[in-house]
Amino acid sequence: MFKAPQPRISPRRVVPSARPVPRLLLVAGLLALGACGQSPVVESAPAALSAAALPGQDLGPHVTVFDPGMPVSQIQAVLDAAYAQQVDNEMGERRYAFFFKPGTYGTDAQPLQVKVGYYTEIAGLGQNPGDVVINGKVEVYNRCLGADGASNCLALVNFWRTLSNLTVQVNGAGQDGCRASANFWAVSQAVSMRRVNIRGGNLSLMDYCTAGPQYASGGFLADSQAGTVINGSQQQWLTRNSVVGNWTNGVWNQVFAGVIGAPSEAKFLAEPYTTLDTTPVSREKPYLFLGPQGAYQVRVPAARTETRGTSWAGGPTAGRTLPLGEFFVARPSDSAQTINNQLARGRHLLLTPGIYNLDQSLSVKRAGTVVLGLGHATLTAVGGAVPLKVADVPGVIIAGVTLDAGTVESPVLLQVGSKNGNNGSKKHDPADPTTLSDVYFRVGGPHIGKADVALEVNSDHVLIDHTWVWRADHGVEGFSGDTERWRTNTGRNGVVVNGDHVTATGLFVEHFQQDNTVWNGENGTVVLYQNELPYDPPTQADWMNGGTLGWAGYKVGADVKTHRLFGGGVYVFNQNNPSIQTESGFVVPATPGVRLHHVMTVNLSAGTIRHVVNGVGDAATTEKIGVPVYLPEFP
Template sequence: MSTMTPHSPRARGRLGLAAALIAGGAAAAVPTSAAAGTAGHGAAAPDPDFGPNVTFVDESWSTDEINEFLDSVNDEEEFSQARHQVFFEPGTYGSAAGADDPTTAENIVNAELGYYESVDGLGAAPGDVLINGAIHVEPHVECPDTPWACQGPGSLTRFWRSMGNLAFDPIQRPTAEDAARPFPAGVAAPHQMRFAVSQAAPLRRVDIRGDLTVFGRFGEYASGGYLANSRVAGTVQTGSQQQWYTRDSSVGTWDGGVWNMVFSGVDGAPATDFGPSADGGPVGVKTSLPTTPATREKPFLYRDDDGELRVFAPHARTGTRGPNWSIDEAAGESLSLDDFYVAQAGRDTAASINRQLRAGKHLILTPGVYELADPIRVKNPDTVVLGLGYASLTPTDGNAALVTADVPGIQIAGITVDANVPESEVLVQVGKKCPPSWTGGHGRRHGHPVADPADPTTLTDVFVRVGGPWTGKAVTSIEVNSDHVLLDHVWAWRADHGNGVGWEENTGAHGVVVNGDHVTATGLFVEHYQEEQTIWNGEDGRTVFYQSELPYDPPSQEAWTDGDRLGYASYRVADHVRRHEAVGLGVYSYFWNGVDIRTDSAIRTPTGTGISFRSMTSVFLNGSGGINHVVNDEGDPAVGSFAAPQVVSYPTD
């Protein structure tokens, strides 16, 4: 055990590690937060108490200690209620000496990243925390003796984990029990790291000084993913990834794609080739936009030169391209932790949190599950709500989990919301919904005097689940009523597996409903809801990348019928809308009850000079039935044998 005094966060972190190892690595006994400024930073003020699920790692830890600790928090079950946030203090970890041969490399950081685990650096830039080694994600190994024969589930459920603000010199090899398998999943080529994930597993603000592969060693299924504000010096290999969205980044080379690969503002992105090849070659699946129309990077914790922990809250920007790691005044605002209330699950209620928000505090939600009898109410403009380690909110009385006022500049980032019972009308509500008499009956306003197009309210890495951990019911998961809102990497998921799952159990009509005007979504994932997955009522909406699976479990066509139309469209633009644009949309079907269930159209939209859709596909994954048209009455059926019809643009003229 360390001989350092318990007053140092380094000592407290290592004492937590020692306690875990003594207890056999029990996750609940492991993490311990820093309660004092990091040793060596001089007279810095003490860090706040982040509770038992946040751990700070610094250069006094040996690589063996780091690997043992990471291995002790990366084995949560898929629907565990445990949560983990790991911060690396600025420094260099591990040795690069063996980078050319990972099998013999010594003294490297090498661990897998597990469910509900976020690993982030505390530098002002990603390179301030350099990891010689790899923190990687491998597929589920179903058949250890013949892994190439078991492509599923692979990475299809590798959700709810993230990394950010880190630099890697990639040196990866198998870990723990994987190393003893006859064909280890964790083998990687020299200078390569694997991040074989699906939804809700973002990489942000990372600098990978080598190659990145985002699928399993043996080609297992994967359904990701999201990469933003990052640099990959070498090749990104996508292999079996069905879809992927990359935003405002730089890549050396991009290799591969299955159905829907979208890039916006990416240096080194492949050229757009979506649609049939003119020379009869392979069908193209890639769409590249030169810039991203609107962005606001995720707020993050960092250690300043004086040793103080601060939160950097980036400004919104338009027409962006390439990574931007600046923290100067032009890039955003550096906020003192004195201006934040640091909440802890089990201690704080909605009432205690809302008192602090009313007093003008920003909010940090430390890792844990927050049971809320009332919603968290964010009423002040430019408030930052930052979740750590997949902090999770669940309503307990049919209420919403989080609502905001109609004010500009609110930033909600890094939270997971779980529906509960009794049923909630909405789980996350941005702005107040107007009565039908004010809106002509469709729920949206005509102009919003307090919205600021230069300072949009932003939802970043916000993930909603209806069912999975337990039975949950919610009519709408996310409702956006304010104007000038940005949704950057949102996944709304009515669970298709887990606990409390069934057509009559985890009920949910809609994943995302947008009533406000000038709302932009970059990286929108919405799946398995029982009516329209996404409804767009507001004008001047924009979507860059959309991934959606229709519900797997309708018991009959009669149970899943929209008036006189078969089924429900996934992406629905309301008939009254005159201006809307979307690019890179994929809608998939897998009706598993053995009934020939159809939806007439994956996408329904009005037409006109202000409507523009590009790069759309619908895909038959498995099961029976399928999708009759891609958009309105255009596009071939997606029925049988992985059919994947495309429509390059709509309206076609």
């Protein structure tokens, strides 16, 4: 039985790629001399991280705003200090956002080379990505978990970081030959790259320079442009509404929607690509920028249908602009009542970086309200509260927010619409869907967590654009073993969708104790679904759905008539008891309107999934570890 070094690592995150990495990458990896060091976690923020905001527009002590007139060395020092603090701070409490005013940062001789750690947001403050240029790099490397700080290096727990709204002019001056070969973005779940233009060099989604095993399991790229993208060891990945010059290789499940230059899916099975010419429904994430008079504003992109390419190719992204004065700029010290009073007055909400402990729900009741989190702002349930509720109204946007379960069970962590549809009177607008962008969920990890359901969507016409819904498989809660985790760190379902016409682009759900995703609404569409079944059921009896062996990674309700899934995977690693079996990874009603396109199961080295969908498809067993079992179409 596999036992990973501390902190515990998801075993998916150590399974070699079932498909070969390009030869040039293998050679580069063998020749690389780079190694990833471990810096101690510092409990107090360095003095260099104090905020530098505009007069009268303070964004809090954990937001730093850079000006292109600042010396490159000074900016580099601030960012290096943050990285040293955050590189190993996986379960820590500090959150940071670093913004760049319009201009160019770094020179050919002295590039700005940024490394991004946990709970860190890097973003430009321009109207368009070209307004801020980083002459250098913005990178994420493998994290080294060996006791020597230079071994067991991988990207499989590189979570919770954000890059957006700027251009990277790749410049590796001063780096060794391997490091200089690309801009490395070696990440896994809960990491987004949006509105970024990578030019002058390759974008690599794996770190082939640091001592191995070099595995990665992401991820999400949207509204961006790049030349050659090296997929490398990324097991699954969604690229949406972007432009790529070339995409190299794939592992299990690489999905493209509305991407100019995307690889064809014509050779599926030989090549693991799922390609949609357009994205059915999309809306880009709101972003902070500086207006003509230098005041902060928030651009709120419009929803679009059947689109491809970036939203900014022809000029500013279509949408509306809100002055910061229309937002309540919240601090972690603000109570739920204080924030709700501001929402009730009709203000939008900007959550500055930090952890908000909530003993009652933040209630978003007004149509069109924007809730934007900076620096992975985190809402933590206290006393079994529901941290965030959204009424049955159209056009609400929740973006850049993490929701954590507390030690007392919450019925749900984020509820969109009430179950009775506000006494039967649902209000929705297909042209202005309520949207969740980069909204992440945790049940456990930094502390014991308990939630019956993480995300519940009852409203119609909702767009979920990139979410990771995670019942933690490792953390710092102090459990003596997996059986204690199973009994204590509890979560029944990750996602429950009861609304109709709900679309999800990038839906990642892991380790829940019954059906991980339950989709009861009609006319649902999902573009990329990734799931890991829980690692920790102690016995088969603990993993039974009545008389059925186990629960599904993805279940469509028995009464649903129309549903579409493009590119889905369910993975198994029954670490606590390798004899456990699951009947099917996917369970759906047998009706012509429910269609699954390119779905698979895979064994990560323990347990068994007997079939892919509804008793159809071969078993994912330990006889073929890391080898996916595909169904190109179902039915």
